[in-house]
Amino acid sequence: xxxxxxxxxxxxxxxxxxxxxxxxxxxxxxxxxxxxxxxxxxxxxxxxxxxxxxxxxxxxxxxxxxxxxxxxxxxxxxxxxxxxxxxxxxxxxxxxxxxxxxxxxxxxxxxxxxxxxxxxxxxxxxxxxxxxxxxxxxxxxxxxxxxxxxxxxxxxxxxxxxxxxxxxxxxxxxxxxxxxxxxxxxxxxxxxxxxxxxxxxxxxxxxxxxxxxxxxxxxxxxxxxxxxxxxxxxxxxxxxxxxxxxxxxxxxxxxxxxxxxxxxxxxxxxxxxxxxxxxxxxxxxxxxxxxxxxxxxxxxxxxxxxxxxxxxxxxxxx
Ligand SMILES: [Zn+2]
Numbered sequence: 001x002x003x004x005x006x007x008x009x010x011x012x013x014x015x016x017x018x019x020x021x022x023x024x025x026x027x028x029x030x031x032x033x034x035x036x037x038x039x040x041x042x043x044x045x046x047x048x049x050x051x052x053x054x055x056x057x058x059x060x061x062x063x064x065x066x067x068x069x070x071x072x073x074x075x076x077x078x079x080x081x082x083x084x085x086x087x088x089x090x091x092x093x094x095x096x097x098x099x100x101x102x103x104x105x106x107x108x109x110x111x112x113x114x115x116x117x118x119x120x121x122x123x124x125x126x127x128x129x130x131x132x133x134x135x136x137x138x139x140x141x142x143x144x145x146x147x148x149x150x151x152x153x154x155x156x157x158x159x160x161x162x163x164x165x166x167x168x169x170x171x172x173x174x175x176x177x178x179x180x181x182x183x184x185x186x187x188x189x190x191x192x193x194x195x196x197x198x199x200x201x202x203x204x205x206x207x208x209x210x211x212x213x214x215x216x217x218x219x220x221x222x223x224x225x226x227x228x229x230x231x232x233x234x235x236x237x238x239x240x241x242x243x244x245x246x247x248x249x250x251x252x253x254x255x256x257x258x259x260x261x262x263x264x265x266x267x268x269x270x271x272x273x274x275x276x277x278x279x280x281x282x283x284x285x286x287x288x289x290x291x292x293x294x295x296x297x298x299x300x301x302x303x304x305x306x307x308x309x310x311x312x313x314x315x316x317x318x
Contacts, residue, residue: 001039001305002261003087007264009266010066033278037281040081040090053109057114077095084141100122124166125165125166125189125191128172128180156213162317168189242273260301
């Protein structure tokens with residue numbers, strides 16, 4: 001199974017991307033998703049840190065509308081999924097599941113009702129921050145405003161636990177990460193993050209963080225952004241091997257049940273060598289096979305682990 005925990009395609013849809021065309025410069029479109037063997041993907045409603053208040057809410061709603069319009073037009077090939085069961089049902093019917101995530105909590109402003117409204121629209125994870133501290137929490141890029149989660153952010157995490165919404169700590173500051181580990185009663189996820197042991201970027205997770213994530217029965221989706229894969233991508237452009245190096249490392253710390261892929265396609269301006277779009281995904285699985293992963297492990301890491309953590313988070317809410 002192939003289930004990508006992070007695509008930034010909604011931003012492109014809002015800019016007019018036609019997912020029915022298969023232009024070479026598009027990282028994601030329908031034919032490339034099929035070629036990549038993708039069964040399900042989270043489409044992230046990404047709001048830039050500088051877009052605030054009502055403008056942020058409007059931006060997120062417009063992206064949700066753009067995704068909705070795509071799902072309706074592509075009903076032969078794709079279908080909404082709001083629950084793990086939806087993903088399984090769509091899989092059995094041969095349709096690609098589209099799920100909504102939200103990247104950056106700014107569209108909910110400081111309103112629990114807006115959080116509930118986005119959940120009602122189908123949003124199933126919230127990446128608490130992007131590259132800027134917000135009303136919920138500190139980000140990895142700044143990390144100065146609250147010293148981790150804000151008081152409102154703590155309420156949001158508690159409500160997300162009740163709703164069965166995934167708390168996504170990609171982009172969070174280290175202290176926000178540890179606050180959520182302490183506070184959340186459900187597993188937590190990092191939908192598109194790499195390993196700091198292999199690349200020192202502050203967006204990446206330390207071995208202690210990876211261990212804590214696994215102990216909490218959570219999930220990390222390995223990001224394909226060259227700047228998170230190697231320290232100096234201009235000197236050494238990473239490729240498929242470096243992606244699988246991060247998978248290897250995460251598996252060595254977390255075991256094979258807590259690691260997946262969160263490619264970040266459509267959110268990255270440069271791609272690894274040979275991994276220019278989502279249609280190239282099978283090359284990652286080929287490299288894993290070559291390194292001795294079993295077919296079962298490839299299916300776990302390719303997507304089943306993400307579906308399982310979604311299951312566990314929904315069950316924790318009941
Ligand atoms: Zn991101």
